Amino acid sequence: xxxxxxxxxxxxxxxxxxxxxxxxxxxxxxxxxxxxxxxxxxxxxxxxxxxxxxxxxxxxxxxxxxxxxxxxxxxxxxxxxxxxxxxxxxxxxxxxxxxxxxxxxxxxxxxxxxxxxxxxxxxxxxxxxxxxxxxxxxxxxxxxxxxxxxxxxxxxxxxxxxxxxxxxxxxxxxxxxxxxxxxxxxxxxxxxxxxxxxxxxxxxxxxxxxxxxxxxxxxxxxxxxxxxxxxxxxxxxxxxxxxxxxxxxxxxxxxxxxxxxxxxxxxxxxxxxxxxxxxxxxxxxxxxxxxxxxxxxxxxxxxxxxxxxxxxxxxxxxxxxxxxxxxxxxxxxxxxxxxxxxxxxxxxxxxxxxxxxxxxxxxxxxxxxxxxxxxxxxxxxxxxxxxxxxxxxxxxxxxxxxxxxxxxxxxxxxxxxxxxxxxxxxxxxxxxxxxxxxxxxxxxxxxxxxxxxxxxxxxxxxxxxxxxxxxxxxxxxxxxxxxxxxxxxxxxxxxxxxxxxxxxxxxxxxxxxxxxxxxxxxxxxxxxxxxxx
Amino acid sequence: xxxxxxxxxxxxxxxxxxxxxxxxxxxxxxxxxxxxxxxxxxxxxxxxxxxxxxxxxxxxxxxxxxxxxxxxxxxxxxxxxxxxxxxxxxxxxxxxxxxxxxxxxxxxxxxxxxxxxxxxxxxxxxxxxxxxxxxxxxxxxxxxxxxxxxxxxxxxxxxxxxxxxxxxxxxxxxxxxxxxxxxxxxxxxxxxxxxxxxxxxxxxxxxxxxxxxxxxxxxxxxxxxxxxxxxxx
Numbered sequence: 001x002x003x004x005x006x007x008x009x010x011x012x013x014x015x016x017x018x019x020x021x022x023x024x025x026x027x028x029x030x031x032x033x034x035x036x037x038x039x040x041x042x043x044x045x046x047x048x049x050x051x052x053x054x055x056x057x058x059x060x061x062x063x064x065x066x067x068x069x070x071x072x073x074x075x076x077x078x079x080x081x082x083x084x085x086x087x088x089x090x091x092x093x094x095x096x097x098x099x100x101x102x103x104x105x106x107x108x109x110x111x112x113x114x115x116x117x118x119x120x121x122x123x124x125x126x127x128x129x130x131x132x133x134x135x136x137x138x139x140x141x142x143x144x145x146x147x148x149x150x151x152x153x154x155x156x157x158x159x160x161x162x163x164x165x166x167x168x169x170x171x172x173x174x175x176x177x178x179x180x181x182x183x184x185x186x187x188x189x190x191x192x193x194x195x196x197x198x199x200x201x202x203x204x205x206x207x208x209x210x211x212x213x214x215x216x217x218x219x220x221x222x223x224x225x226x227x228x229x230x231x232x233x234x235x236x237x238x239x240x241x242x243x244x245x246x247x248x249x250x251x252x253x254x255x256x257x258x259x260x261x262x263x264x265x266x267x268x269x270x271x272x273x274x275x276x277x278x279x280x281x282x283x284x285x286x287x288x289x290x291x292x293x294x295x296x297x298x299x300x301x302x303x304x305x306x307x308x309x310x311x312x313x314x315x316x317x318x319x320x321x322x323x324x325x326x327x328x329x330x331x332x333x334x335x336x337x338x339x340x341x342x343x344x345x346x347x348x349x350x351x352x353x354x355x356x357x358x359x360x361x362x363x364x365x366x367x368x369x370x371x372x373x374x375x376x377x378x379x380x381x382x383x384x385x386x387x388x389x390x391x392x393x394x395x396x397x398x399x400x401x402x403x404x405x406x407x408x409x410x411x412x413x414x415x416x417x418x419x420x421x422x423x424x425x426x427x428x429x430x431x432x433x434x435x436x437x438x439x440x441x442x443x444x445x446x447x448x449x450x451x452x453x454x455x456x457x458x459x460x461x462x463x464x465x466x467x468x469x470x471x472x473x474x475x476x477x478x479x480x481x482x483x484x485x486x487x488x489x490x491x492x493x494x495x496x497x498x499x500x501x502x503x504x505x506x507x508x509x510x511x512x513x514x515x516x517x518x519x520x521x522x523x524x525x526x527x528x529x530x531x532x533x
Numbered sequence: 534x535x536x537x538x539x540x541x542x543x544x545x546x547x548x549x550x551x552x553x554x555x556x557x558x559x560x561x562x563x564x565x566x567x568x569x570x571x572x573x574x575x576x577x578x579x580x581x582x583x584x585x586x587x588x589x590x591x592x593x594x595x596x597x598x599x600x601x602x603x604x605x606x607x608x609x610x611x612x613x614x615x616x617x618x619x620x621x622x623x624x625x626x627x628x629x630x631x632x633x634x635x636x637x638x639x640x641x642x643x644x645x646x647x648x649x650x651x652x653x654x655x656x657x658x659x660x661x662x663x664x665x666x667x668x669x670x671x672x673x674x675x676x677x678x679x680x681x682x683x684x685x686x687x688x689x690x691x692x693x694x695x696x697x698x699x700x701x702x703x704x705x706x707x708x709x710x711x712x713x714x715x716x717x718x719x720x721x722x723x724x725x726x727x728x729x730x731x732x733x734x735x736x737x738x739x740x741x742x743x744x745x746x747x748x749x750x751x752x753x754x755x756x757x758x759x760x761x762x763x764x765x766x
Contacts, residue, residue: 033576034625036663037584095639095695097652097659104646122659128583129659136638136688145629172618202578238581305581308600311555418567461571467619470571 001026002385004378005181007151007166007209009035011043011127012349012370012377013187014134019378020185021141025385030146030168030179032204032472035135039189039202039350040370043127044241044301045111046119047091047371048364049084055116057081064365067113067265068358069499070515071222076336076355080365080372087371088120096133098122110246111363112230113265117246119364124241124301130367146179148172150472151208152404154184154216155397156342161217163345164390167401171472174465176405178398182385183344185377186213190328190350192226194480194487196425198433199325200232200239204476209351211479213332214486218340219521221353222330223483224490225500227361228434229326230269231285236309237324240285240302242266242363247298249287252318254280267360267500270323274434277322284318291315323434327366329357329500330487333519338377341521344384348377355517359499408474411459420451420458421477424484436491437505445488451481486527490518493529534605536561538573541619546608558609559587559598575621582727585664588612589621595666595725612669628663628684635681636707637688642697651696658691658735660728667722667732679711683722683732686713690735693742705743713739714750 004020006013009031021027029035050057060081065072088106092098099121101107110117122129138145149168155178157164165180188209192201199205214220230251231240245251245262251269253259253276260272273283287295287302292315295303299314306314332340332347334354339346348354349370356369427447431440455478462470496510497503516531534553537546549569551561559577566573578584580599587598590610603609615623632638667683674680689708693701713736722732740750 033578033584033586034628034663036628037576037578037586039579041583041585041662042579042581089644092697093639093642093644095642095692095697097655097695100647100649100652102649104648123656125583125660128662132659132661132663133639136632136692139629139633140636140638147625202584203580204578236580301581301583308557308582418571422567462574464572464619467574467622469574469576469622470566 002183002382002389003028003181004183004185004381004385005030005165005179006185006187008187008189008351009145010038010187010189010349011040011131011134011367012374013185014131014138015371015374016185016187016348016378016381017138017143018134018141019375020382021143023379023382025382028144028146028179028181029138030149030151030166032148032150032171032208034147035138035145036132038131039205040131041128042200042202042239043367044124044239045243046109046121046126046364047088047130047367048114048118048362049088049120049368050081050118051085051088051106051108051120055118057084059115060084060118063113063115064356064362067360067362069360069509070511071355071358071499071517073355080356080369083372084368087368091130091133091371094133094137096122096130109243110263111242112245112263112269113362114364121243124243124299127367149177150475151188151212152176152401153397154212154342154345155180155395156216157393157395160343162343162388162390163216164393164395167397169405169472171469172467174468176398176402180390182388182390183346183381185381186332186345186347186351187349188351190331191480191483192325192328194425194484195325195428196422198237198425198429200229200237201325206476206479207483208476208479209347210332211482213340213345213347214482214520214522216342216345217522218342218345219333219519220331220486221333221517221519222490223487223520224494224518225329225359226325226487227266227327227329227500228270228323230266230273230323231321232324233306233309234320234322238305238309239326240306240319240321241299244285244287244299244302247290247294249285249290252284252286254282265360266363267502271434271502273321273323283321285321286318287314288316325429327361329353329359329361337380338373339380339384344388344390346377346381348373359501408459408471409463412457413459413461414457415454417458417474417477421480424451424480428484432488432491435502435504437503438492441488441492445485445492448481448485448488452485486520489527489529490520494518534603536603537606537608538620539608539610541617555602557599558591558601558603561603562598574619583662585662588664588666588669590669595669597664597727600727612665614669614671614674627665627668631681631685632688634707635685635689635712636704637685637692639692639695639698640701640703641699642695643699647696654694654696655691657728657730658687661687661730662728664727666725666727670721670725672719672721673715673717677711677715680715681708681712683736686739687730687732687735690739693739702746705739705746705748708739709743709748713743714752
């Protein structure tokens with residue numbers, strides 16, 4: 001029986017767990033918190049699937065391809081959209097409590113960039129209810145969970161370039177552990193938390209799996225593409241779902257006038273808001289005309305969060321908003337079987353780049369992606385494990401990482417890493433955000449280089465072995481910094497504007513030179529980069 | 534204002550002076566952790582009330598730190614009914630254990646149309662974020678540590694009353710021992726739920742359903758002395 005180690009307990013991890021289990025594998029899910037605490041719980045809008053009516057799969061493909069701005073792969077997008085209806089039905093048979101329309105069919109709503117109402121939803125709790133339904137099914141299947149394990153590194157046999165497992169810090173005990181497996185799936189989510197208080201993401205979305213992947217020799221693709229959600233609450237960056245606009249909400253300026261098409265693709269709307277904030281000082285979401293009853297039923301979470309974090313009631317007040325970092329289109333490069341460039345190392349969901357979102361993701365396509373590709377990935381990882389069971393070879397990763405965790409406690413703490421982390425988030429939002437320019441990007445790159453050098457002068461202040469979240473946050477900061485460098489270099493190299501990557505100094509798209517993926521990898525510790533189709 | 538935090542290495546709560554108004558407790562703790570005391574230990578995630586990571590007790594009542602705005606002198610303590618790992622972080626295996634014991638999952642859900650109204654039966658119950666506030670507030674654990682408890686029983690009711698479920702009788706069987714009859718119906722679980730769920734009511738519904746399937750409340754047996762059905766020799 002193949003042993004499959006899945007790192008990450010969010011939607012992508014749990015779907016692959018069920019799929020690998022169904023394919024006959026022994027499955028272990030390792031997560032840095034508890035599965036139900038994952039980022040997936042925060043997804044609100046819905047899951048795209050064509051369930052008949054006047055919509056068609058061809059339309060779903062065309063919308064996705066258009067939004068991807070030339071970086072979406074047609075066959076991957078076709079696979080995603082064609083499997084949409086089956087993915088939604090599969091979730092329904094597991095018990096996901098979808099909202100219903102008047103006829104009793106799964107209800108769908110229109111999100112930005114979609115030519116039809118296509119996002120199947122469960123109120124504004126689609127991600128939460130999907131995640132919990134999956135978790136319940138994993139318990140039913142008897143899947144083993146190893147919670148509160150923080151991924152350190154992938155164990156790779158250098159001679160064969162095969163993944164042998166992973167090392168992790170057991171957060172509760174402080175011990176470094178090794179888990180061996182026949183195949184490893186990374187389902188660790190995106191890197192939105194790099195933007196700190198300017199991100200809608202959970203504090204845990206620190207890109208740990210992507211950073212571990214490039215250290216393990218895997219290739220990454222398109223890290224410069226980060227989606228900014230148009231409507232986050234102004235003071236806290238907490239997400240207000242696109243469904244608020246899908247239902248007819250307006251975006252208005254300081255004078256209360258509309259200034260853009262609310263349902264254009266996210267990159268377009270987010271930039272329009274960005275420009276308007278610079279011009280007039282503030283932008284608001286207006287859903288007052290939708291009425292209290294509708295808001296209570298369809299957008300209960302939004303109302304609660306706006307009251308709590310902005311002190312206003314959307315039923316009677318305008319909601320102050322700003323764009324915030326929301327989704328990582330870039331990620332670990334995978335083939336059509338979800339395998340990375342390291343044998344036996346798979347990646348799925350937001351941490352992977354399945355080339356379905358390209359330069360800009362459509363709302364409702366990320367939950368769909370994690371279900372469709374999760375099922376696909378789990379199956380292939382199980383099959384790989386049967387074909388190529390990993391041999392018990394000596395490997396130094398565990399002792400290296402044990403030494404690292406021991407040694408990091410002796411870092412000198414002359415510089416406060418939390419301060420640097422906040423600074424990184426701010427300079428990223430301002431210079432690697434919605435509008436980028438080479439000068440600003442270079443400045444950020446210099447700052448990152450300096451922070452890299454200063455890492456040994458930082459370190460955790462807390463010296464406890466038991467449950468040292470200060471240590472975990474420091475290592476997360478290291479991962480953020482590792483990815484920050486790659487993001488900025490990729491953004492400098494891509495001297496054009498496309499989708500979510502908008503260069504104020506080069507505002508046009510240049511297919512001749514940049515109609516390709518930014519591929520990055522490391523050779524002997526040095527970062528290499530290229531544009532490849 | 535002063536915020537008192539129960540630390541695991543000290544008997545007396547630690548007092549922190551902070552200069553904030555109208556912000557969440559989580560915002561304050563994040564300020565303390567990053568600027569004042571890096572050893573202060575707690576869990577957090579989404580900061581928007583859906584991941585269930587940051588539940589603690591304030592002045593004896595369970596709250597989510599990301600939804601609670603503190604006032605001067607508040608005492609913050611870890612959740613009850615679970616051993617403390619460090620400061621406000623508690624051992625979390627109850628979620629997995631009790632949901633497994635209760636078989637709190639869908640057995641098989643049929644396809645086809647379902648009315649909006651029928652789906653609304655399980656809308657609130659499926660809002661659960663597994664923050665374990667109800668579990669911490671439940672007094673039954675003082676006498677029965679194996680009690681399946683409020684969150685898992687609400688979850689069972691959520692699946693039993695799902696209009697798409699084909700078979701739910703086995704679920705009712707799974708919650709007879711250490712389950713629905715062990716609840717004292719005190720209702721402590723209701724006000725603490727950040728999602729407005731009422732586990733006590735769901736447990737009452739499960740009792741009714743169990744009675745319909747022929748299960749009896751084991752506490753209603755008053756002993757052999759009142760057995761009038763057969764002559765006693």
